[in-house]
Amino acid sequence: MSRVPLRQALAELPAYVPGARSPVGAAAFKLSSNENPYPPLPSVVAAIADAAVDANRYPDMFATELTGALAERLDVPAESVVTGCGSVAVLGHVLTAVCEPGDEVVFPWRSFEAYPIAVTLAGAVPVRVPVAADGRLDLEALADAITERTRVVVVCTPNNPTGPAVHADELDAFLARVPDDVLVVLDEAYVEFVRDPHAPDGLAVYRAHPNVVLLRTFSKAYGLAGLRVGYAVARPRLAAGIRQATTPFGVSHVAQLAAVASLRASRELAARVEGIVAERTRLLTGLRSQGWDVPDSQANFVWLGLGDASASFAERSARAGVVVRPFQGDGVRVSVGEPEATDVFLEFTAAERVR
């Protein structure tokens, strides 16, 4: 047994629990990780195959082509875009770039389970602010939680796992209360699925506030979760700091080319996103008409606040052919999948009502 001490912080770290995978050979829909249910488009698969032959070489460390394509798409300077191995990694780099040991990072809870882990690993102190009973972020409470020690506030919109997006007016009021030396990370992992007319325009918010950083990803709407590409949009000085904290050569050549090909195929991918949004409506409507209390969702998942019944519900759902993600004590998150998955799940939930 090794006597080398591990960092004390690790002992307090909550585990990141991945969504369960379907048992091998079992015919089950995997609605546990908010993945896109559709495989990459043929043009993207072709780019992946092309990139494979260069695997003996290090990738472009600055992901120049991808960064340029994103900058053009978002109408920001290329120096403002920082890519990384999924936006989870980028969040870690943002925190490493701005947090001194003991600084506080405020975030909503329950929200993305990576937050407390990333904050603790960065040597900062997690400050959790409860999400309201209707699954919406309490932006007033988030602002109230800011102290002299606060360095960062994370706003997850739409919120994973509860679903609603923040509204533009409440975000404006919140930002007016945040000191200009406190960073606000707007985590927009699901932005492509948002249809709420009151939701903010993240890029406009970014332009109006030098202390706002956007986090986005190719994992959800773009369907590249397995290739690990995400990015931050930040003012050049902040972006340079985040880049300093980034793992060198973090985004593989395959991932870079797949992301560029996906941006080129935006129109086709947008049609898929539209289909997922329609399926989300069908899932929400179906559940509500069965009598379930489901918060609004602006993402590719819905939330059932089942409390202590969550784990057993998830077990029965898996047996019925749909693997979902329980957060025992809080609720169950169900990703929006293909129409067949919605059918099987709604059949299961109808049977649960009469249990």
Ligand SMILES: *Cc1c(COP(=O)(O)O)cnc(C)c1O
């Ligand atoms: C899925 C998700 C991410 C993105 O994860 P990647 O590392 O880019 O795959 C970021 N934030 C939230 C809230 C998410 O749910």
